Amino acid sequence: MAEWDLRKLRILRALDERGTVTATAEALHMTPSAVSQQLTNLARQLGVPLLQPQGRRVRLTDAARLVLRHADAVFEELERADATLAAYARGEAGEVRVGAFSTAVPALVVPAVRALRESCPRVSVRVRELEAAEAFESLADGEVEIALSLAAEAPTAADPRFTRFPLLSDPLDVALPPDHPLAGASALGLTDLAAEPWIFGGSGPWSDITRRACEAAGFSPHQAHSASDWTAILALVEAGMGVALVPRMAAARRDGVAMRELTSDRPVRHVVAALRKGSEQAPALANFLAALRSTAAESITRP
Known part of the structure; x- marks a missing residue:
């Protein structure tokens, strides 16, 4: 299998765009000899000629154009990967797994998911309906990342495994x-x-x-x-x-x-959310928690 070098492929693409080794070197802040050397090494790695002399200039071979056709597809995917990773770092992409007791699902979780879709449409939320004890077992085992429960059924605030957030007092x-x-x-x-x-x-x-x-x-x-x-x-x-x-x-x-x-x-019963200690720094999880707390704060329930 040929050895692909992204940096050298970018130099080849720049040469195709700029037309001359000198212009390519200026655009990439390299010397012309360094550009030529990198392209010579790339041709050796791929096992095909990439450049042909054309007077005082060079032109790309058919093999070079074939290489660029595939390289462009690779660069496109890398751009998408960069964008996805940047969105993940901002909490705008990713997955959040939620365990919640039955009445919390329609009253809190679903409205929070709807709100999150508006601000972070690439964050997906997976919901599991669980009893309080199951929710915290699943949280401790890593099966869910946030658990909604009743304060009376939750581990104490002193439990070193979890961080608790009060959500609301439900009459x-x-x-x-x-x-x-x-x-x-x-x-x-x-x-x-x-x-x-x-x-x-x-x-x-x-x-x-x-x-x-x-x-x-x-x-x-x-x-x-x-x-x-x-x-x-x-x-x-x-x-x-x-x-x-x-x-x-x-x-x-x-x-x-x-x-x-x-x-x-x-x-009243007190509803809390809990996460594994330290996980609240995960961007997508932090965004969902913010939506959940906002939903709880705005919740107006009447008999």
Whole structure:
């Protein structure tokens, strides 16, 4: 295989453009003898003659023009590579892998991806829906580069593996059957619902959040039904089978359910993003994190 030397190929291309060795030397800040020597070495490396004398000048051989035809394609690809690397260095190209819990995907991740497409269309984002524990395992293992979770389920801020960023405090509203006596109450607190049948998951983060919120208000919720999917929970509420706490940022809503903001004992869940320590300097990741934080800051959720 021939030995290709990009610097010498650029000299050959400059000679084709300038027409003379002297003009080529001036353009490249070389001496004419250095230009001639480099082209002689290139001809030796490629095993074909590149120049023919033509009076006091030289002209390119057919072999040289064949070489340039392929060299131009190489230079074009190198220009594209330079542009791509420059965009990567600015965070305008690359890939970001995100692990997020279910309600964070439509409420935070998708709007952040849309915003990022406007400013950095060559950054691609791959999303995996994960529970909190899975998200941090995947983050630690390098399977994702940013994890969205609840602060209560995340490793502590002192964990040396991760850097945490608070995103937002998500209020929990109560879902009531539309004909519930308290559905139209002027004020509503968790203690008003102490005797109600409750609907929440049998285990996991949402079960813990519901239990903690009710216990902080002074009572232990009676779990009438166990469900973890928001569609299932709200369907049970709509059927008059109980009440449930629902995060404000949850995508699921039903017309047959009365969503009420709690005016006292108002529980919230704190949403955080986490990255591996030091990775926040990666340009594409930093740009996505900025879009995510902006989305969280601009998020206006209502019951």
